[in-house]
Amino acid sequence: MFCHGDLLLTEAHEVPMGEQPPIRLEAWHKQHRLPSLNGRECRAVRLDAPVVQPGFCMVGLRETFSLLPEAVYNMAGKAAEILYWDANTRFCGVCGAPMKLHTDISKRCTNCGKEVWPQLAIAIIVAVTRNEGRELLMVQSRNFKGDYYGLVAGFVETGETLEECVQREVMEETGIAVRNIRYFDSQPWPYPSGLMVGFTAEYDGGVLALQRSELRKGGWFTADNLPPIPGKVSLARRLIDHWLKV
Numbered sequence: 001m002f003c004h005g006d007l008l009l010t011e012a013h014e015v016p017m018g019e020q021p022p023i024r025l026e027a028w029h030k031q032h033r034l035p036s037l038n039g040r041e042c043r044a045v046r047l048d049a050p051v052v053q054p055g056f057c058m059v060g061l062r063e064t065f066s067l068l069p070e071a072v073y074n075m076a077g078k079a080a081e082i083l084y085w086d087a088n089t090r091f092c093g094v095c096g097a098p099m100k101l102h103t104d105i106s107k108r109c110t111n112c113g114k115e116v117w118p119q120l121a122i123a124i125i126v127a128v129t130r131n132e133g134r135e136l137l138m139v140q141s142r143n144f145k146g147d148y149y150g151l152v153a154g155f156v157e158t159g160e161t162l163e164e165c166v167q168r169e170v171m172e173e174t175g176i177a178v179r180n181i182r183y184f185d186s187q188p189w190p191y192p193s194g195l196m197v198g199f200t201a202e203y204d205g206g207v208l209a210l211q212r213s214e215l216r217k218g219g220w221f222t223a224d225n226l227p228p229i230p231g232k233v234s235l236a237r238r239l240i241d242h243w244l245k246v
Contacts, residue, residue: 003047006058044079065233077190085118125153127239130203139218148228175209187235
């Protein structure tokens with residue numbers, strides 16, 4: 001159960017479980033069916049207002065990463081994505097008529113029959129190294145709320161491969177060419193509906209020149225002079241931790 005991006009938890013920081021919803025729902029509260037989790041049926045609901053009654057608390061989804069088991073956090077992320085999709089596909093993009101749920105993950109226009117499904121915004125994130133892997137390229141996006149550094153990242157554009165996106169984003173944001181691009185891992189990123197695809201790559205030339213419209217800071221760092229880094233919820237942190245272990 002979500003309200004403005006915050007997830008309803010019990011005081012014990014658990015997702016409520018039971019045969020009935022933990023709070024009273026009105027007729028207009030739509031229950032979205034999710035995949036089962038450990039044999040339990042799951043539902044997602046968007047609330048009109050935060051729950052303030054005893055026994056419950058509202059917590060931002062990203063903060064629940066450290067509170068919930070991984071499988072439960074991932075299911076909550078899927079619920080958030082479904083609710084975001086539902087709120088943003090109320091009307092048909094072709095004729096403007098109301099959309100109606102057709103399956104658990106599709107809607108059909110009540111007038112022209114057009115069908116839509118949840119769409120993902122696919123982004124790459126890449127750990128670029130040089131000097132035989134001893135230095136890591138780290139940047140600080142203007143979108144970061146804290147004073148930490150992350151890795152070069154960006155959205156995949158139409159007509160390009162993931163590897164081409166890696167090359168383009170690194171060049172656009174830093175002026176650097178890369179080679180030996182290798183897939184690392186991927187991660188659902190329900191903020192609000194993304195898929196992060198991680199890569200490693202090696203420096204292949206160029207002088208660091210930050211794209212100031214996107215980045216505040218950036219530079220090459222060694223393991224013994226790292227700046228503040230992202231929390232463990234992110235694929236960026238997994239890439240950085242992997243580099244530190246190599």
